[in-house]
Amino acid sequence: MGQVLMLGALLLVLQAATLPAATEVRRMPAPEAHQGVVADRTYVYAISNAEIGKYDRRTGKRIARWQGDPTLFVHMNSCVLNRAEIVCAASNYPDVPQASSVEWFDTRSMRHMRSHSFGPGRGSLTWLDWHKGSWWACFANYDAKGGEPGRDHRYTTLVRFDATFHETGAWLFPQDVLDRFAPYSSSGGAWGTDDLLYVTGHDRPELYVLTLPEAGSRLIHKATIAIPTPGQAIAWDAAEPRLLWSIDRRGGQMVASRIPAVR
Numbered sequence: 001m002g003q004v005l006m007l008g009a010l011l012l013v014l015q016a017a018t019l020p021a022a023t024e025v026r027r028m029p030a031p032e033a034h035q036g037v038v039a040d041r042t043y044v045y046a047i048s049n050a051e052i053g054k055y056d057r058r059t060g061k062r063i064a065r066w067q068g069d070p071t072l073f074v075h076m077n078s079c080v081l082n083r084a085e086i087v088c089a090a091s092n093y094p095d096v097p098q099a100s101s102v103e104w105f106d107t108r109s110m111r112h113m114r115s116h117s118f119g120p121g122r123g124s125l126t127w128l129d130w131h132k133g134s135w136w137a138c139f140a141n142y143d144a145k146g147g148e149p150g151r152d153h154r155y156t157t158l159v160r161f162d163a164t165f166h167e168t169g170a171w172l173f174p175q176d177v178l179d180r181f182a183p184y185s186s187s188g189g190a191w192g193t194d195d196l197l198y199v200t201g202h203d204r205p206e207l208y209v210l211t212l213p214e215a216g217s218r219l220i221h222k223a224t225i226a227i228p229t230p231g232q233a234i235a236w237d238a239a240e241p242r243l244l245w246s247i248d249r250r251g252g253q254m255v256a257s258r259i260p261a262v263r
Contacts, residue, residue, distance in 0.1 A: 016176065021226035022207065022257040025243065028060045030254050033247040036078045036188070036233030037254045038086055040107065044245065045086060046254055047233070049075050052086065054110055055254070066110040076103065078127035078188045078233035084108060089137065091124035094146035100125030100139070102165075116165060122157050123148075123185075127233060131191035134168065135161040138199075140185030154178055156185045158197075158219065173199075174221040177208050188234035193241065196222065196262055200246070201231045207244075209262050223262050229255050 030037075030046035032053040038045050039057065046053040050073035054064040074095070079088040086105040091098065097120040104113040118125065123139035124146060130136075141147055141155040156178065160169040173186065177199070184202035191197055197210040197219070209223040229246040237243035242259050 016174075016221040017223040019209075019223050019225045019262065020260045022228065022244070022259050024228045024255060024257050026256040027248070027251075028055060028057075028254045029252055030055060030062070031252050032065075033252050033254050034249050035076055035247075036088070036235070037245045037247050038079050038081045038235040039237050039239075039245050039254075039256075040081055041239040043107070044254055045079070045107070046247070047076055047079050047086075047088065049073060052105060052110065054107075064110045066105065066112070068112060073103070075124075077125070078235070080127075080129050080190065080235060081107075081238060082130050085113065087128065087130075089125040089128045091126070093124050096146070096148050098124045098141075098146070098148055102128065118165075122159065122170075123151070123155065126185065126187050127189045129190050133163070135163070135165065136189075136191065136197075137161060138186050138189050140187075142185055143183035153182050153185050156181065158189075170217070171212065172218045174210070174219055177201075177210070177219075177221050180204055180206065180208070187232045188246070190234055190236055190244075192236065192262075194262065198234065198244070198259070200227075200234055203231045205230050207234070207259070225259060227257055227259075229257075 032046035032048040032051045034048040036047040044055045050068040050070045052066045075093040077089045088103045091100045100118045102116040123141040126140045128137040141151045143152045158171045181201045188200040199208045207225040210219045
């Protein structure tokens, strides 16, 4: 029985294709590029724990900056654009019990608009995205720092919510992708226009392409794509299809890369 299970796991790994690497297009320096990045048609926004820098995408010059109270904005993570708002996943990492919230910012005024608190629950909220009428949120768990007793990286969970954050479904990540996350978790994720889910870990320069399963509660690993930055948050460009933004936190840079199509 054990050999059958091992063979099944191996077959799942082999089914995940390794695609051509992403092509780096541009780098923009930004001291706030420590947690995430989003880009509309005119500006690119660099996100840190309690800061957002607004940069002109043509010149690379910072034109505005929001700074929050670090006792309230402890650990902002990945963000997504939703119309004229930046919507950010936030948590109290590395404190425990793990608690999370969603924070909204106006892109024009660069003001914090509102907040939704999840409180303690499945883990630390690291990213979320709006796709097909639902919010999709990743609750990370860790092996050591920031983790809770009895839960490690294997408990990282993708949760689907309706527009008012009532849960409508939840899935675990593929085992081979979890192995790449360890001992951390998923730091970034975004649905593509191809209805595939693109996910990063904490530090490996890899993009994992996932799909929902036809049955069961574990996502399917479809492909892996090498990217020029080490994990962390990602966001699709609002102007150019297949252009993905990520961050190089050590270099303090926002990086745009062209992602190959997944068949």
